Amino acid sequence: MAMAVPPYADVVIIGGGVVGCSIAYHLTKLGITDVVLLERKQLTCGTTWHAAGLVGQLRATRNLTELAKYTTDLIYKLEAETGQATGFKQNGSISVALTNERMEELRRQASMARNFGLDVNVVSARDIRDRYPYLSIEGVVGGVFLSKDGQCNPVDVTQAYAKGARMGGAKILENVKVQRVLKEGGRAVGVVTDQGDIRSKTVVIAAGMWSHELGRQTGVNLPLHAAEHFYVVTDHIKDLPGNLPVLRIPDEWAYYKEDAGKILLGCFEPKAKPWGMKGIREDFSFDTLPEDMDHFMPVLEKAAARMPVLENTGIQTWFNGPESFTPDDRYLLGETAEVKDLFVACGFNSIGIQSSGGAGKVLAEWIRDRRPPLDLVDIEVQRMNPFQGTRQYLHDRTVETLGLLYKTHWPFYQYTTARGARRSHFYEYLKEDGAVYGELAGWERPNWFAPKDVKPEYEYSYYKQNWFPHCAAECRATRDSVALYDQSTMTKFMVEGRDALKVLETISCNKIDVPLNKLVYTQWLNDRGGIEADLTITRTGECQFMVVSAAATHFRDLSYLRRHVDAADHCFVSDQTAAIPMLGVMGPRSRELMQKAAPQTDFSNAAFPFGTSQIIEIGYAQVRASRITYVGELGWELYIPGDFALHVYERLREAGLEFDLRLAGMHAMNACRMEKGYRHWGDDISVEDTNIEAGLGFAVAYDKAFQFIGKEALLRQRGAGAPKKRLLQFRLLNTDRLLYRDEPIWVNGKRSGGITSGMYGHRLEASLGMGYVRSHEPITADWIAAQKFEVEVGWERYEAQAQLAPFYDPKQERVRA
Numbered sequence: 157m158a159m160a161v162p163p164y165a166d167v168v169i170i171g172g173g174v175v176g177c178s179i180a181y182h183l184t185k186l187g188i189t190d191v192v193l194l195e196r197k198q199l200t201c202g203t204t205w206h207a208a209g210l211v212g213q214l215r216a217t218r219n220l221t222e223l224a225k226y227t228t229d230l231i232y233k234l235e236a237e238t239g240q241a242t243g244f245k246q247n248g249s250i251s252v253a254l255t256n257e258r259m260e261e262l263r264r265q266a267s268m269a270r271n272f273g274l275d276v277n278v279v280s281a282r283d284i285r286d287r288y289p290y291l292s293i294e295g296v297v298g299g300v301f302l303s304k305d306g307q308c309n310p311v312d313v314t315q316a317y318a319k320g321a322r323m324g325g326a327k328i329l330e331n332v333k334v335q336r337v338l339k340e341g342g343r344a345v346g347v348v349t350d351q352g353d354i355r356s357k358t359v360v361i362a363a364g365m366w367s368h369e370l371g372r373q374t375g376v377n378l379p380l381h382a383a384e385h386f387y388v389v390t391d392h393i394k395d396l397p398g399n400l401p402v403l404r405i406p407d408e409w410a411y412y413k414e415d416a417g418k419i420l421l422g423c424f425e426p427k428a429k430p431w432g433m434k435g436i437r438e439d440f441s442f443d444t445l446p447e448d449m450d451h452f453m454p455v456l457e458k459a460a461a462r463m464p465v466l467e468n469t470g471i472q473t474w475f476n477g478p479e480s481f482t483p484d485d486r487y488l489l490g491e492t493a494e495v496k497d498l499f500v501a502c503g504f505n506s507i508g509i510q511s512s513g514g515a516g517k518v519l520a521e522w523i524r525d526r527r528p529p530l531d532l533v534d535i536e537v538q539r540m541n542p543f544q545g546t547r548q549y550l551h552d553r554t555v556e557t558l559g560l561l562y563k564t565h566w567p568f569y570q571y572t573t574a575r576g577a578r579r580s581h582f583y584e585y586l587k588e589d590g591a592v593y594g595e596l597a598g599w600e601r602p603n604w605f606a607p608k609d610v611k612p613e614y615e616y617s618y619y620k621q622n623w624f625p626h627c628a629a630e631c632r633a634t635r636d637s638v639a640l641y642d643q644s645t646m647t648k649f650m651v652e653g654r655d656a657l658k659v660l661e662t663i664s665c666n667k668i669d670v671p672l673n674k675l676v677y678t679q680w681l682n683d684r685g686g687i688e689a690d691l692t693i694t695r696t697g698e699c700q701f702m703v704v705s706a707a708a709t710h711f712r713d714l715s716y717l718r719r720h721v722d723a724a725d726h727c728f729v730s731d732q733t734a735a736i737p738m739l740g741v742m743g744p745r746s747r748e749l750m751q752k753a754a755p756q757t758d759f760s761n762a763a764f765p766f767g768t769s770q771i772i773e774i775g776y777a778q779v780r781a782s783r784i785t786y787v788g789e790l791g792w793e794l795y796i797p798g799d800f801a802l803h804v805y806e807r808l809r810e811a812g813l814e815f816d817l818r819l820a821g822m823h824a825m826n827a828c829r830m831e832k833g834y835r836h837w838g839d840d841i842s843v844e845d846t847n848i849e850a851g852l853g854f855a856v857a858y859d860k861a862f863q864f865i866g867k868e869a870l871l872r873q874r875g876a877g878a879p880k881k882r883l884l885q886f887r888l889l890n891t892d893r894l895l896y897r898d899e900p901i902w903v904n905g906k907r908s909g910g911i912t913s914g915m916y917g918h919r920l921e922a923s924l925g926m927g928y929v930r931s932h933e934p935i936t937a938d939w940i941a942a943q944k945f946e947v948e949v950g951w952e953r954y955e956a957q958a959q960l961a962p963f964y965d966p967k968q969e970r971v972r973a
Contacts, residue, residue, distance in 0.1 A: 159329055161351045166190040167523060168347050168356040170334045170370065172199040174207075174310060174508055175501050176362035177317035177328075178516025184324025186524050191326035192354060193318075194347070196333040197441040200314045202364045203508065205442055206477040207310040208387060208413060208422050210402055211510050212249055214269045214276065214302055216565050218898055218910075219534055220486070220507070221272055223514025230513035231308055238323065240316035243309030247399050247414075250284055252291075252299040254407040258564055259297045260618040263950035264899070266300045271900040271910050271948075275303045278951050288403055290396075290463050307402055307413055310509050317512070337361075337374045337498065344374075344498035358523055360499045365432060365480040367488075367502035368545070376492045379540050380503035381550035382436075382478040383558045384429040384445055386452045387422030389415060389473040393465060406562035408458040418472065419463070423455040424506070428558035430551045431478050445476040479506050481557045483544050483574070487511065488537040489519060490528060493715035499523060500537050506561065527682065531844040538712045541597055549574050566616035567896050568603070568823070570594045580644035581737045581801035589819055592623065596822075597707045599645040604821040605630065618950075619894065623823065624916070630824035631918035634787055638743035639820035640808065643793065645707035648732045649717060652700040655724040660693060660701055661862035663720050665847060665870070666855045669862075670695055673769045675784055677855055680716060681866030685846040685873060689713045690837040694769050694782060702780075702795075709837060737801040739808065742791035744973065745815040750781070750792055753811040757781075759792075766972045775807040776800070787825055788832030788965055790973045830924045831917040833885050833962030839897065839913040840883060840926045848873050849928070850883045851960060878934030886911070886947060887957040888923040893949045895925035902946040902953055903929060911947060920963055929958075 167183055169176050172195025180193045195201070213228050215221045228246075235242045253259035262278070269276045279287075281296040318328050337359055338346040346355040361367050361378070371378035396417050403412040406424075413420040431445065452474075460466045482488060482503040492498045501519050504511055521529040533539065543549060553574040570593075578598040587593070591602035592612045604623040606612035615622040633639045651660060660668045666678035672695055680689040691705035691713070705713045714731060721727045741749060750759045750772075757764070757772045764770065769782040777800035785791045796804045809817065833851075835841045841850045848870060856870060873879065888895065895914025900907050914925035925947065933939060937960055946953040965971065 159327060161329065161332060161349055161354060162192060162327065163353070164355045165192040165327070166356065167192070167358045167360065168354055169193040169360045169362055170347065171195065171361070171363035172328065172330065173202055173204040173362065173364050174200070174314045174317065174512040175504065175515055176360070177314050177321060178512040179360060179362060179501060179519055180321035180326045180328065181317040181324070182516040182520035183523065184321055184326050186520055188520070188524060189325030191321065193321070193326060193328045194332045194334055194349060195328070195330045198330050199318060199328070200311045201441040202366070203477070203479050204310050204314055206444070206475065207509050208411070208420060209243070209308045209310045209509055210411065210413060211244065211306045211308050212302070212402065213274055213305055213510070214251070214265055214300070215507070217486070217534055218268065218272065219532060220511070221269060221274070223518065224507070224510045225272065225274060225514075226517060227510050227513030228304060228306070231313060234313070234316045234320070238316045238319045240312065240319045241309075242313045242316050244306060244313075245308070246304055246306040247401050248301060248303045249305035249402040249404065250279070250287060250299050250301050251404045251406065252284060253297045254295050254405070256297060257618055258407055260950055261564055262298070262300045264618070267900055267948045267951055268898040269302070271898065271907060277301050287401055290465050291403070292462055292464060301401070305402060308509065313509065313512070317516070334370070337370070339374065339495060343496040358497050358499060360501065360519070360523070362501045364502060365478055366436060367480075367500065369435070371500070372545070374495060374498065376494045376498065377540055377542050377545040378488055378500060378502060378537070379544040379550055380480045380482050380488065381430055381554040382432040382480050383554050384431050384448070384476050385422070385479045385506060385558070386448070387420055387475050388452070388456065388471050389475070390419045390421070390466065391470040391472050392417045393419065393469055405462060408455070408462060409559070409562050410455055410459055412463070419466065421456070421459050423452065424558055424562040425451070425455065426559040426563065428555050430554040433547065433551050445478060447474045447476055449474065481505050481554050483540070483550070483553045483557065485557050485560055486535050487515065488535070488540070489515060489532060490522060490536045490538065493538045493711060505557070528843065531842045533838055533842055536712070538715055541711055543577065543598055549577070564616070567618060568594070568614070568621065569616060570614060576600060580642055581798060582642050582644070582805055585802070585805060586642060586819065591819070591821065594822065596645065597710055599707055601645055602642055602819070602821040604823050605819050627821070627823045627827060628918040630818060630820035631827050633816070633818035634743050634789055634820060634824060634828055635919045636744070637816040637818070638741065638745040638749050638812065639818050639824070640812065641740035641742060641820050641825060643740045644737040646733075646738055647705045647707060647710045647713060648736050648795070649703040649714065650700065650730045650732050651703055651717070651721070651727065652697070653724070653727040654699055655727040656699050656701055658862065659720050659724050659727050661860065661864065663717070663865055664693065665857065665864050665866060667857035667860040668693055668695070668701070669860070672697065675767045675769055675782055679847060679852065679855060681864070682843060683866060683869065685866040685869030686843040687837065687841045687845055687847065687850065688716055688843055690835060690841055692784065706837060735798050736795050737798060739794045739796065739805065740791060741794065741808065742785060742787050742789050744790055744970070746789070746791045749808070749811050749815050749817065752814065753807055761973070774804045777804050779804060785971055786834055787828035788834070789828070789970055827915045827918055830913065830915040830926070831920055831962065831964035833926070835883070835926070836913055845883070845928070846870060846873055849879050849881045878936050880932065880934060881928055881930045882935040882960075883912070883926055883928050884940065884958045884960060885962055886925045886927060886945065887963055888947060889955045889957060891954045892923060893954060894923055895947065895949065899925070900948040901927050901929055902948060903931070903943050917964065922963070924963065
């Protein structure tokens with residue numbers, strides 16, 4: 157007899173795939189037992205049932221790797237706990253490189269993985285053949301082997317999660333369709349089903365490819381789109397060993413799994429086939445999509461050459477099923493910005509099985525504590541922009557994102573699909589002058605400028621790319637003369653009202669009650685002292701402030717701000733990002749240029765000191781000029797009314813002719829900020845890092861009149877003395893290898909941290925990085941001087957200089973000139 161739908165539950169989970177069942181299982185492990193999971197048909201009937209069942213740990217980012225590692229450990233013991241078989245075999249995995257660049261990627265990933273405690277080894281072509289004797293090693297450069305990877309039966313793993321959840325008290329109801337989420341006062345308070353309503357404190361959308369439409373109905377942006385995913389299963393192969401490792405050959409778009417004496421061959425082809433654009437039919441359950449042998453044949457032909465036994469082996473099953481993908485190949489997790497108490501876990505980009513345990517664990521803890529248990533910003537749902545949920549954007553981007561799973565993960569890679577939608581006022585002018593655009597949060601941003609005789613496009617490499625010398629020239633212009641940066645994509649929020657000061661003082665750790673036209677660099681913290689946002693606030697009126705932060709955190713920061721503004725009696729926030737284009741005039745001759753462009757204003761150090769802002773006149777326009785910099789030189793950021801943007805740009809270019817004005821891009825800005833030690837939120841600072849650990853104690857006003865969020869946590873940490881975790885500046889010695897992110901840091905021969913961001917510093921002609929080091933002793937300047945530092949790049953260690961201060965202009969003499 158079917159179980160009746162209860163009228164109430166503490167948590168309602170929508171979706172009975174592997175992730176939904178994992179969330180239910182982990183909630184009960186935390187003691188949250190009043191859990192109801194609702195599945196529209198039967199458990200696993202959407203995507204889970206046809207997943208390939210690969211259980212791998214090494215992913216492209218730290219978070220994805222750590223969550224996958226937890227999943228592997230959990231599945232290993234899940235059968236013993238629940239009595240439900242999972243089909244898990246820990247037969248290891250091999251990833252194969254057919255090019256030197258792919259091998260560099262694998263070496264770098266292996267270094268990162270070892271930093272997180274994974275058992276990983278770099279192996280030769282001969283080692284690969286020894287482990288996988290059916291493989292031709294023609295053209296094989298090498299690879300990596302992870303001994304604790306493996307494979308499983310996805311349906312059985314899901315049933316094990318479900319059984320464990322039931323053992324903990326959760327109710328799992330099949331054949332119950334959720335028609336919509338109930339909302340009251342901006343909160344999720346339950347669901348409406350075809351068998352009655354359920355009221356709830358918390359609702360979780362874990363509905364796979366149905367999540368996007370369910371989010372739309374609820375007013376929530378969940379950007380994901382289904383794509384066709386192909387694999388074949390061969391006929392039985394005589395004497396095929398049952399312990400063959402999972403094999404990935406990304407340069408041939410293919411993965412291989414031994415399956416009961418057969419080979420399952422799947423692919424992530426470069427150009428995918430989006431599916432379900434017009435919706436998913438009501439009765440879709442355990443369904444397959446039409447075969448497309450022509451689409452799969454290039455993969456099969458490569459596979460037959462790579463594994464000759466396949467040439468004489470028949471195909472038992474041609475399979476095509478839908479899986480959902482997000483615009484950046486990272487899944488959507490956490491509480492939504494639009495609706496409180498509504499959580500999501502969806503868009504798993506074909507890694508749902510290997511992510512299921514980790515995602516279920518952290519989301520369950522997030523639900524319990526109403527805050528993420530660790531730094532999950534790169535998979536938080538709030539990172540997404542509203543336009544990324546439009547159907548046409550998702551369709552167009554999904555053509556590319558499926559294939560990116562196996563494409564070389566190039567540094568500075570730029571998407572080729574769904575481009576050109578968000579452009580600054582200066583887009584066409586800059587393009588005519590050689591701008592090579594990259595994309596961030598949908599914005600087209602000039603990353604570098606190609607001279608007239610250079611093709612304006614990327615040539616990717618893990619070494620110095622084709623734009624390297626042109627970026628160097630832009631950095632030198634920034635140092636020696638003056639450069640113009642298009643910074644229009646920076647977010648700009650106007651906060652005003654009688655309670656505006658109180659709101660901003662409460663969420664900011666620095667003092668905001670400053671004189672008019674004064675800039676304040678500050679962070680917004682959480683209760684643990686972790687950094688939720690990194691920004692500047694300018695007091696533009698007695699009860700009016702301008703908040704400026706990064707493009708990538710636009711809607712995350714806006715959501716954080718609005719949550720606190722909504723609690724105030726008289727405070728209002730407006731998003732002016734698109735309305736106010738922004739230019740940066742940077743370099744030692746910027747004062748001369750500004751004086752010529754706006755002769756009515758005195759730009760001397762005495763009249764226009766660092767950290768102040770004024771309304772100036774450039775041509776016929778009134779412009780807000782703020783003396784601030786992210787490149788470590790004398791300079792001004794100009795906030796321009798949109799209708800005067802091109803007029804101001806033309807006047808600046810005309811004035812700049814006398815001073816050798818050069819256009820510069822985001823790569824130059826990144827290189828300069830690295831030399832200057834300026835932190836980047838999401839990399840060098842984030843929700844688990846405090847101002848004290850990050851070297852930003854100068855931005856904390858402990859004695860200000862307002863009590864700010866995170867103050868008590870910082871006071872406790874400050875009272876404990878010098879921290880044992882500290883962000884340091886690194887400079888590689890005797891090598892021109894490049895740092896990007898997650899390279900292990902070695903202190904006296906022991907792994908003690910990782911690089912958070914890296915870039916070549918052209919003003920210093922050195923490879924630079926920042927990264928946190930952990931020690932059992934307080935980390936001070938004297939302690940640093942007594943240690944030997946190395947940074948591991950691609951499985952090799954290089955000597956590094958480490959220090960607390962920036963390597964460029966540590967005394968701020970150029971900035972305050």
